[in-house]
Amino acid sequence: xxxxxxxxxxxxxxxxxxxxxxxxxxxxxxxxxxxxxxxxxxxxxxxxxxxxxxxxxxxxxxxxxxxxxxxxxxxxxxxxxxxxxxxxxxxxxxxxxxxxxxxxxxxxxxxxxxxxxxxxxxxxxxxxxxxxxxxxxxxxxxxxxxxxxxxxxxxxxxxxxxxxxxxxxxxxxxxxxxxxxxxxxxxxxxxxxxxxxxxxxxxxxxxxxxxxxxxxxxxxxxxxxxxxxxxxxxxxxxxxxxxxxxxxxxxxxxxxxxxxxxxxxxxxxxxxxxxxxxxxxxxxxxxxxxxxxxxxxxxxxxxxxxxxxxxxxxxxxxxxxxxxxxxxxxxxxxxxxxxxxxxxxxxxxxxxxxxxxxxxxxxxxxxxxxxxxxxxxxx
Amino acid sequence: xxxxxxxxxxxxxxxxxxxxxxxxxxxxxxxxxxxxxxxxxxxxxxxxxxxxxxxxxxxxxxxxxxxxxxxxxxxxxxxxxxxxxxxxxxxxxxxxxxxxxxxxxxxxxxxxxxxxxxxxxxxxxxxxxxxxxxxxxxxxxxxxxxxxxxxxxxxxxxxxxxxxxxxxxxxxxxxxxxxxxxxxxxxxxxxxxxxxxxxxxxxxxxxxxxxxxxxxxxxxxxxxxxxxxxxxxxxxxxxxxxxxxxxxxxxxxxxxxxxxxxxxxxxxxxxxxxxxxxxxxxxxxxxxxxxxxxxxxxxxxxxxxxxxxxxxxxxxxxxxxxxxxxxxxxxxxx
Amino acid sequence: xxxxxxxxxxxxxxxxxxxxxxxxxxxxxxxxxxxxxxxxxxxxxxxxxxxxxxxxxxxxxxxxxxxxxxxxxxxxxxxxxxxxxxxxxxxxxxxxxxxxxxxxxxxxxxxxxxxxxxxxxxxxxxxxxxxxxxxxxxxxxxxxxxxxxxxxxxxxxxxxxxxxxxxxxxxxxxxxxxxxxxxxxxxxxxxxxxxxxxxxxxxxxxxxxxxxxxxxxxxxxxxxxxxxxxxxxxxxxxxxxxxxxxxxxxxxxxxxxxxx
Numbered sequence: 021x022x023x024x025x026x027x028x029x030x031x032x033x034x035x036x037x038x039x040x041x042x043x044x045x046x047x048x049x050x051x052x053x054x055x056x057x058x059x060x061x062x063x064x065x066x067x068x069x070x071x072x073x074x075x076x077x078x079x080x081x082x083x084x085x086x087x088x089x090x091x092x093x094x095x096x097x098x099x100x101x102x103x104x105x106x107x108x109x110x111x112x113x114x115x116x117x118x119x120x121x122x123x124x125x126x127x128x129x130x131x132x133x134x135x136x137x138x139x140x141x142x143x144x145x146x147x148x149x150x151x152x153x154x155x156x157x158x159x160x161x162x163x164x165x166x167x168x169x170x171x172x173x174x175x176x177x178x179x180x181x182x183x184x185x186x187x188x189x190x191x192x193x194x195x196x197x198x199x200x201x202x203x204x205x206x207x208x209x210x211x212x213x214x215x216x217x218x219x220x221x222x223x224x225x226x227x228x229x230x231x232x233x234x235x236x237x238x239x240x241x242x243x244x245x246x247x248x249x250x251x252x253x254x255x256x257x258x259x260x261x262x263x264x265x266x267x268x269x270x271x272x273x274x275x276x277x278x279x280x281x282x283x284x285x286x287x288x289x290x291x292x293x294x295x296x297x298x299x300x301x302x303x304x305x306x307x308x309x310x311x312x313x314x315x316x317x318x319x320x321x322x323x324x325x326x327x328x329x330x331x332x333x334x335x336x337x338x339x340x341x342x343x344x345x346x347x348x349x350x351x352x353x354x355x356x357x358x359x360x361x362x363x364x365x366x367x368x369x370x371x372x373x374x375x376x377x378x379x380x381x382x383x384x385x386x387x388x389x390x391x392x393x394x395x396x397x398x399x
Numbered sequence: 400x401x402x403x404x405x406x407x408x409x410x411x412x413x414x415x416x417x418x419x420x421x422x423x424x425x426x427x428x429x430x431x432x433x434x435x436x437x438x439x440x441x442x443x444x445x446x447x448x449x450x451x452x453x454x455x456x457x458x459x460x461x462x463x464x465x466x467x468x469x470x471x472x473x474x475x476x477x478x479x480x481x482x483x484x485x486x487x488x489x490x491x492x493x494x495x496x497x498x499x500x501x502x503x504x505x506x507x508x509x510x511x512x513x514x515x516x517x518x519x520x521x522x523x524x525x526x527x528x529x530x531x532x533x534x535x536x537x538x539x540x541x542x543x544x545x546x547x548x549x550x551x552x553x554x555x556x557x558x559x560x561x562x563x564x565x566x567x568x569x570x571x572x573x574x575x576x577x578x579x580x581x582x583x584x585x586x587x588x589x590x591x592x593x594x595x596x597x598x599x600x601x602x603x604x605x606x607x608x609x610x611x612x613x614x615x616x617x618x619x620x621x622x623x624x625x626x627x628x629x630x631x632x633x634x635x636x637x638x639x640x641x642x643x644x645x646x647x648x649x650x651x652x653x654x655x656x657x658x659x660x661x662x663x664x665x666x667x668x669x670x671x672x673x674x675x676x677x678x679x680x681x682x683x684x685x686x687x688x689x690x691x692x693x694x695x696x697x698x699x700x701x702x703x704x705x706x707x708x709x710x711x712x713x714x715x716x717x718x719x720x721x722x723x724x725x726x727x728x729x730x731x732x733x
Numbered sequence: 734x735x736x737x738x739x740x741x742x743x744x745x746x747x748x749x750x751x752x753x754x755x756x757x758x759x760x761x762x763x764x765x766x767x768x769x770x771x772x773x774x775x776x777x778x779x780x781x782x783x784x785x786x787x788x789x790x791x792x793x794x795x796x797x798x799x800x801x802x803x804x805x806x807x808x809x810x811x812x813x814x815x816x817x818x819x820x821x822x823x824x825x826x827x828x829x830x831x832x833x834x835x836x837x838x839x840x841x842x843x844x845x846x847x848x849x850x851x852x853x854x855x856x857x858x859x860x861x862x863x864x865x866x867x868x869x870x871x872x873x874x875x876x877x878x879x880x881x882x883x884x885x886x887x888x889x890x891x892x893x894x895x896x897x898x899x900x901x902x903x904x905x906x907x908x909x910x911x912x913x914x915x916x917x918x919x920x921x922x923x924x925x926x927x928x929x930x931x932x933x934x935x936x937x938x939x940x941x942x943x944x945x946x947x948x949x950x951x952x953x954x955x956x957x958x959x960x961x962x963x964x965x966x967x968x969x970x971x972x973x974x975x976x977x978x979x980x981x982x983x984x985x986x987x988x989x990x991x992x993x
Binding site: 027028031032034035038039067068069070072073077081082083084088 | 801804805808919920921922923925926928929
């Protein structure tokens, strides 16, 4: 048993923290305010290889592990949750399924460009009538000669617009229910594929969230990912991995809010002393710190299991559930500790509170996580 | 080594384009104190080209002797040329102490020289004194200014130190002082000259990042308008300082964001921070309370800024600033 | 083209705090970093690697933990790393340190030696020029830019108080670089993944070409007589006076503190 990061992971943490502090944090308030995709940061991250952390070197990646990847998302999100989710959606939801389910040809075609960050990835599963109940897919894919023809809409898709490659889940045979669902790789610019309305959101406002519209969109037959009818397990496995990313994002937000609050309560004086000197403050902060550390252990344990090649689905669900709820609790209390200032945009905790909320919702709501955990408990 | 063979306090007189730099006069002032404590002489070591006319002023500022090395090869500072002539002086005259300014020239020359003659060098001293056993004690800041260390070199001679400009006090010129001027013929080995000066460019460095500035003149709500900020610019000009501000002035569009000090701006740590008409909201204090010396001027005597300031003035900042600018300009001209 | 870059591991002095009760430095928990000017020097060297395929060796003298900055240098793109570590180096002042580094460099082949101008824990700016002297090589300090003129000559830009100088230096030479010369690259992710798979060469006093009497405490002319913290900060005096008097107080206080 060893709870320490390896020297390599520690060196990586040092780099990503410095990068986040110097390059990401200064833009966090601005991209939130302007609801702007951080294209300049994406370019810098691409140069360092941040878009290909767990991708093997033969596919142009860095050859790192999922623990390093989770550290990256935590540290980026500690500076800016938007930036964290850009990398998380790309890596967990697009790169990972191609890596795990793609043919050699698909891997050679897509992974080098995705790992280098030349291309950004996205994942389309959610539909207006298929959210938590992902089995109710209405987007269809029909084989017509050498091409698949896609029709339907996907909503709330992270990185929609900036992304070049989309993993799209669609029904290939409705009669088979979940066994009639398949996964496809769709490139931006394919005729019949358009980006629809961009969502205006409460938090992570710099991330691009939009609708994907498929209208007789024809893609090559070879762009089927995995087997026909194998889409549902691919989607579920993809979300398992994604949950580690979102759990790390929530952890980063929680840590940031905790850091800000420690700083503030050391400086802010009321009734003649720093508010951090009051036992009420200290006891609450002690509880929050404990939860943040517990969340970190859950996140790292899930990432470690994924790296070890053992089943990690309930671990990822527990990590996400706990980290997301911790993020919400820490950020809400952080705003409270900051008082009136905390409610203003002069201090970053209000943004963190808005950003935290989504971690309880996307890539499986907290309720879905409880379902996953319980299902594993009673199987 | 026979330390008794080494005598007198030498000052390297730095000139640029023939103009003696202020730090040379400051060093002569300090050297005078040290030499008096030792009962020895102050010697000005003055390399350059067409500088003979400037030797007398060194005597007026405290030198007993001037060793003038006037040679076309020494017109501009170049490491090897200067190291050769100063080594020649050290070997012939055997100084006990050699002081240099901690300028880009002194900090290039000093270590090269120390290595050539094998002696110790203490950099960027803020205090020099003679100990009871007649050694030079040099005190300097370390660890980013968090720690002061007193350094001695009791085994090698000369004892060398560089001193930051502006730290020591120069003496008023005394036209009645008498001294000796020695003209020294340099022995230069040109085969060692491997660096050539192509050009020297003076440039108005313009605005420095406020986190890099040694002195900041920071204006807040009490300054009020753009016109009054121009007065702060004038004060900053006199002090070679930068102008910074608080959040209120940035939000009001009076100052740009890159000048903002505080939680949402930059954290600064200058040697001197003027908080002009800044009340000291917690978010501002977070960005500047580590400054070495804080002068606050505010009309509200209960302003929180006075809890972190080293010197507080309760008064009208817009009256005080122009007066301060004028008086400082006179003071620094001296 | 062969380049050697001298780097140093230093405590991040911006993170050092003073204990409010004892007035002493709190060094616990202060991160160790690659000295910023040295990082500028390494970046300048790596740009020559990008441009001309230069081979870049990094060398540091320090305790075994200094291995960390060599791994960092690998992850930034350095080709070879040497750790000079030996109890016989301990207690070195700048002169003894420069003798040790010069001793190592004497056994190596290079066109340019880069070093940072100064380290943030000592701020002396002495090791680079002293090392150059021991090696008998030309030096330029305060370097902010560099161009290769030909095989035997470089053109460097040296920062001065009121502008800059352009200088031409014969190689081999020693250049000391400012952190502000460039924006040093971050370690790359793949560089980090490989950093610990590579070999850091460990050199001792026996590996280098220098008289042992010039090393460590024995080779150090300067000694620390005493050291003390600068003292604590508390609210200063507040004067409620007219403008004329206020200006007088400010100026005399600034003079007293040697700020002007």
